Amino acid sequence: MATPLEMADLPPEVAALLWAERAAAAEEWMPVPDAECDSDPWACAVGADGSAIGRHIAGGFHAEDLLFEWERAAEQIARWQGVQTRLLAEALDLAVQGDTAGSDAELSVRNMAAELACAVGMSDRTIQQRMSDAVALRDRFPATFEHLRCGRFSRSHAQVVLDEGTRLGDDEARAAYEKVVLERSSGLTVGALRTVAKAVAEGLDPVSIAQRHASAREARHVLVRDVDDGMSELWALLPAVLAHGIHDRLTQQARSVMGAVADQGDAVEGGAVEGDAVESDAVDARSLDQVRADILCDVLLTGHATTASIDREGIDAYKAFRPIVQVTIPFLTLMGESDAVATLNGRIPIDPETARRLAGAATIWDRVLTDPCTGDVRAVDRRFPTEDQRRFLRARDEHCRFPGCRQSVWRCDADHTIDYQYGGRTEPGNLAHLCRRHHSLKGMSAWTVTQLPRGVLEWTSPLGRIYTDQPPPTLRFLPDS
Incomplete structure (x- = not known):
């Protein structure tokens, strides 16, 4: 009798592994004591009573089969998230091992985070935060780490346990918190688990809410997050x-x-x-x-x-404020003869009408001349004379030029790719914007960078990996056909 997995286009060893898992699950659903069933467990699972589970299993991929595969897939994803968490914790251990201390240790951690981030196309800030969370999860919440490693719940669930329990400084209180929360975590969504964890932590926290609030006020801040369709939060x-x-x-x-x-x-x-x-x-x-x-x-x-x-x-x-934004708008859009998209700070598209209103109220203008075929910036001029090279770089780079970093040029340094003290020339072909974080990483670690023609940066990591960062935009404005 053909099994559902035999119908799938899978390598034999993978099919055999999955078949063994499903056969074990079927045995749990309906134990078969008869030895004759060894030859065809699926047929025996139907049984004389024609049970619903047996019929679905014997008939192919149905609801129970799909549910089983769904649960196994979720478990495997959680297990791999556990592997990633372990690797991130070990990466932080590796970065701070030896005699590194103070600023050297911080630079070493940044260096490791940048290496890991570039390898998978992520932000090194995100990776560094996840490294810190991984160590805290492994060392301060070992039972939660074990739950994740065994696939009992997801990385998001583990993060909730970590977030809500971090404030408990006493080891005994933290262990009691973790025990109670994990006992109640079965079947809970991330949101429901956070409610439970918050209530348990509140009951075990020896510090009063007034004291915690006084400390929490220090973390107040405002941020902007770009979303779709020319909108931001x-x-x-x-x-x-x-x-x-x-x-x-x-x-x-x-x-x-x-x-x-x-x-x-x-x-x-x-x-x-x-x-x-x-x-x-x-x-x-x-x-x-x-x-x-x-x-x-x-x-x-x-x-x-x-x-x-x-x-x-x-x-x-x-007059009460002076905002600084960089809006890039095609000339025909500015004149109202086209609706080609404009961009804000090189990160988010904005509608043409808003772009025209901003341009109408602007007191400073940069005219950016681009290559009609590639869209590369060729020159920048302006009515009022100022630092031409800086304007050119702002138009070309738009943000920090380390792979994955989106820090605006207004918060970056115009860095010499080849240091000025070593003969590097002060010209656009040897300048690029770097935020303070990546400027210091370039100058104080083994990361090196080479600037190729058209402003392309080629970064080489301490492990010898090469990552290329292209200057935006590459084909943002295309000529009208």
């Missing part, structure tokens, strides 16, 4: 009272604006106000969430809750 970590207060105030203001518009509309319909006296935006179709977001932008950027105040006060409303 503005995210802030704030004390809960302030965060909820801000949200509530925005809600009150949004409802006030929506209520005022509604009242104005009612007045028009009732004849109390002439239709010509009502502005065109009196009918507001925005949702409460949309109005909240608009008020947040107005208040933070201008100090006013409505754009009408900006229109009245003109440029004075903008």
Whole structure:
């Protein structure tokens, strides 16, 4: 009798391994004591009673088979995540072994993180954080590490145990926390496990919530994360009272604006106000969430809750701040003759109308001349004379030129590929933007870099691996056919 795995296009040794797993599972589902069943366990699994499980198994890939394979795949993925975690922990051990200490140890860890990151196309900052988490998981939460190694739950579940239990400095309290959480972890989603872990840690934490909050306030920050379709998320970590207060105030203001518009509309319909006296935006179709977001932008950027105040006060409303953004826009798009995409900081596309509005309010312009075939930057000029080479590099690089790093050029150094003190010339062919992290990695470790024609950087790691970083954009703007 043909088995489902015999129908699959698999190497014989893999099919045999998977077949053994499934046969063992079938035996657990329905034990078969008869020795005659050894020749065809699937047929015997059906049994005289024609059980549903047996029929599905004998009939091929059905729901139970799929579920079995799904569970095994999840288990194997978790096991491999355990292997990765072990390797990351060992990488950190390797980086700090010997007599390295202080800044040398930090540089050694950065060096190892960069090596691992470039090998798999990831950010070295992400890898360095995962190395630190891996060591903490292995050394401070050994039972959780064992759960991951055996495939009992995923790396995300293990991260929850680590995140919520890290604050427990006492070894006994941490062990008690881990024991209780793991006992309750079976079948829980990551979100549900976090709720359980947070409650258990709270009960075992000897430090009061007031003391912890005072420390946690030190970590407050704001960040921007780019998403799709020309949008970004503005995210802030704030004390809960302030965060909820801000949200509530925005809600009150949004409802006030929506209520005022509604009242104005009612007045028009009732004849109390002439239709010509009502502005065109009196009918507001925005949702409460949309109005909240608009008020947040107005208040933070201008100090006013409505754009009408900006229109009245003109440029004075903008003097409280001076943002710096780099918008790259094709000339025909700027002229309104094309809708070719523009980009913000070389990272996220923005719609042409927004790009044109930004350009209209800009006080500084860079004209970037590109190769019509490859899109490579050939020259940069500007009406007002300043540092031409820096403008050229900003237009060419757009971000740090270490593989995988996206730090904006505004937070980078214009670094000499061949050091100036060793005869390196100050010209675009020997300059590239590097953030402070990777600038120090280049100057203080065994990483080396060579700049090839057209601004291509060829990085060589301490282990001899070569990684090439191409300057963006390569084919961003194409000529109209």
